[in-house]
Amino acid sequence: MTKILFSLSLYGFQIWPALHRRHTSAFDPSPLQDFCVAIDDPKHAVFVNGKFCKDPKLAVADDFFFSGLNKPGNTNNRVGSNVTTVNVDQIPGLNTLGISLVRIDYAPYGENPPHTHPRGTEILVVVQGTLYVGFVTSNPENRLITKILYPGDVFVFPIGLIHFQYNLGNTPAVAFAGLSSQNAGVITIANAVFGSNPPINPDVLTKAFQLDKNVVTHLQSLF
Template identity: 75%
Template sequence: MKLGAAFCSSAILLFILHATICAWGYDPSPLQDFCVAIDDPNHYNSAVFVNGKFCKDPKLVKAEDFLFQGLNIPGNTNNKQGSNVTLINVDRIPGLNTLGISLARLDYAPYGLNPPHMHPRGTEILVVVEGSLLVGFVTSNPDNKLFTKVLYKGDVFVFPIGLIHFQFNVGHGPALAFAGLSSQNPGTITIANAVFGSKPPISLDVLTKAFQVDEKVIEALQMQFA
């Protein structure tokens, strides 16, 4: 009986541990009600580095620390891609610090594109408010399978953390979407910018071999993203 009870207790402990690991977010779990971000002027003169932001004294916290105004204002889509992302992360709302969430407004001109990119620290859930969008994401190696769908007003789509994804306005008019991300600072790596616009540039030998194209093609692409 004792052996059976011990086995049962171990099994329960393993289950709780597994559930805890699965529930753990990509941002540190908060240990207090809030941790309003503040820049420490002495931070860069010390040997201590923080994975995130310092916390303001709770006695000095104000309602404004949890507020952002102006997300109703359309973003400027007058650019090569015809899109604009207004990201509301911990840098815009200090009260998001340690809470593991952020928000974005995405504006698209007709046939505007939010180019292939990834968020290294957050899953994205997107809802279309106006217009229609062709969206998709690609799985990791070796399959590189494309999951794609045309979304309309009220449709919701999820882009898993770290996977390359995109949105393209396939309508004749402007489109609008909002996205939630599972990080206070999800980060964005736009694939073309990172590959062809890195500073300093990636070696031509590396890129010509990787993309199996002539060196002049790579040079032209690097000039576009320099």
Template identity: 80%
Template sequence: MMKLVLIFSLLAFASSLCFASDPSPLQDICVAIKDPKSAVFVNGKFCKDPNLARAEDFFYSGLQKPGNTSNPLGSKVTAVNVDQIPGLNTLGISLARIDYAPYGLNPPHTHPRATEILVVVEGELYVGFVTSNQLENKLFTKYLKKGDVFVFPEGLIHFQLNIGKTNAVAFAGLSSQNPGVITIANSLFGSNPPINYNVLTKAFQVDKKVVDKLQAQFWWDNN
């Protein structure tokens, strides 16, 4: 009996040192293939020979320039992730600048692979996120001024609205080299091909005419 207790104790300790699930993916989909010659990605990117790396691989210039907010949303996200800085590969971080016209909106969206921390450097924002069904979709909101910081947990729907009469600017840090973004309205009503109207009418409890009208809209991508 003592030997069994010892064995189970060692197994429990060993399991605590292991990951409880698969590593987080760094791409939206990864279809398994048997032929390695057909491989395209290795968790998002191939790696350069370290001996061939240059300082430019870790550099980006341009965040001092305001993004173009002359669109229906009145906002523009300028992302700096592994696509802009190859040296970010495997480092698990990225950055974004968000510009807002007066009353501009960064619409409800999620980052499937990252927590976001936002700091306001100009203007005033109304921000918030919604928890999952498990916590009854509780809404957390805050009015932010210059220098204020707010956190959006990984995967949760969140938004930012400029509540001022002047432009606003914020910078966001994200806990992934490739956080991804899913804009809720775009995904549901602007998918290609369109989602069957029976799904959307039942999900939103609205008439088919409403769904048809929403699907006919041009859904702007501010990223």
């Protein structure tokens, strides 16, 4: 019995670090210094988390600054929304800090269509208008969780889950959202499925969505 317990203990010590590494590898790494301002020039720089970092002694205020989120985005498009992103590409000082920000503008009855952020949880606050928002839980439940939001309301979209926002009003709406990654990424479902390059074989999508093949090819032509 003692040998069995000892063996299980050793197994636990071996498997836990592996599980821990697997869990944490999906998120931005913890910074090991005050900041690591991203630069494109690798000369005299260190490569950290996908970006080269300048000497911290050379950092200036503009490395941590962005101006322009007061300006409405152009919503004159098919879905009637525009996302202005402020991530590590706009603020180099965000590198390794694990956060970013977006402004979302919605035309009357416009939407931010179903999408997912593979590397970040999103927390959204409405500042203008009325939004119908929601996300879908993972298989096999696929449960839809929705809420109608008004100015000042806050809603969270968990990392990796498909979610959306829809403007219920006949006037423009505005929201701001923070994301738990310096570059959370975005996969818009319709664009990815029907607008991939090269296109997915229509037979695959016909079977997956249980649609007529002509409908699938028409949808692919739209994207």
